Amino acid sequence: MVNKVAAFLFVCAALARGLPHGGKPGHLEARTSSVPNRANAFQRMVVPQQPRRNVSGTKRVEGCGVAPLAPSKESRLYGGRETIPHEYPWNVVVWMDHSWWCGGVLISDEWVLASGGCVKGSGLLQMLFGAHNRDQWEESQVTYETDEYYVHEDIDNPNRFDNDIAVIKLRQPIGLNDYIQPVCLPSYTDAADAANFVDVDVIATGWGADTHGYHHELQYLNLKTISTQQCIDIYGNFITDLYICTSGDRGVGICNGDSGSPLNYVKDGITYVRGIGVFWAAAGCGAELPSGFTRISKHLDWISEKTGIAIDP
Structure with missing residues (x-):
């Protein structure tokens, strides 16, 4: 995550398209590899057969979206800062084949929402729950392994980022506690009102990079959503309402390691x-250009079909 104005701070090496000519906006950087060798690692992976589990009925996720250890929300500074430990107990670190990592988010005691572009082609997935410092052992941390996941059938990666979404099935339900909680999914009412989700205060959370490298502690960014048309005006007709874009004012936005967060x-x-993190500008994470997120409200039926999670009206 980046909170300083500095163009050309980071350029992703793995799937990059190159910098915009003359510094002009309109070129997107491909998703982060999270480690320098993802391109080679990705080429060696064999795409496993997607599991075909029969989901019996639907169930509601009771008590979602509540963080027992979160403080009262005081006024936050605009920009990235370290979160209070376990303020966002649904943030997950997802490791693919011990080779690279991306972010994820817990949506029930059995399912994690993630970036399809990150997990596609992976065999073994390892997920770290209950972490504040992802590189330091904490008593709250729990690690699960699985090879069961669904990547959206219409994902367009790496050429574009349409339908960049996946759900990961835990082999057994995870125990929920003060440090591990699911976030809520949007409702169908939210989906119907998606066009009006503009100029809204939102918070991105993740362990992604800034000018000093990847963060060990979970970070947050206060962001403001912009309209699809505003995003098109900068990046072109590649952008559709499958995405939520946030303003890049003051160089604030997501970066390497924030995919899926x-x-x-x-x-x-x-x-x-x-939303879950999917793209940032090729000019650099701090180039004062919008960040892009997969719009979850466009995928509610797909999520419910794969997971059996009931979506609120």
């Missing part, structure tokens, strides 16, 4: 995941 929206004291 949640865009949090708080309503009536409950937190909802409205």
Whole structure:
């Protein structure tokens, strides 16, 4: 995550398209590799057969979107800062084949929402829950392994980022506690009102990079959503309402390592995941250009079909 104005801070090496000519906006940087050798690692992976589990009925996720250890929300500075430990107990670190990592978000005691581009082609997935410092052992941390996941059938990667979404099935339900909690999914009412989700305060959380490298402690960014048309005006018709874009004012935005991490929206004291990180500008993470997120409200039927999670009206 980047909170300083500095163009050309980071350029992703793995799937990069190159810098914009003359520094002009309109070129997107491909998703982070999270480690320098992802391109080679990706080429060696064999795409496993997607599991075909029969989901019996649907179930609601009770008590979602509540962080027991979160403090009262004082006024936050605009820009990235370290979160209070376990303020966002749904943030997950997802490791693919011990080779690279991306962010994820817990949406029930059995399912994790992630970036399809990150997990596609992986065999073994390892997920770290209950972490504040992802590189230091904490009593709250729990690690699960699985090879069961669904990547959206219509994902367009790496050429574009359409339908960049996946769900990961835990081999057994995870025990929920003060440090590990699911976030809420949007409702169908939210989906119907998606066009009006503009100029809204949202919070991105993740362990992604800034000018000093990847963060060990979970970070947050206060962001503001912009309209699809505003995003098109900068990046071109590649952008559709499959994405939520956030303003890049003051060089604030997501970066390497934030793919799959949640865009949090708080309503009536409950937190909802409205997006997961997917792209930033080729000019650099701090180039004052918009960040892009997969719009979760466009994929509610797909999530429910794969997971059996009931979506609120």
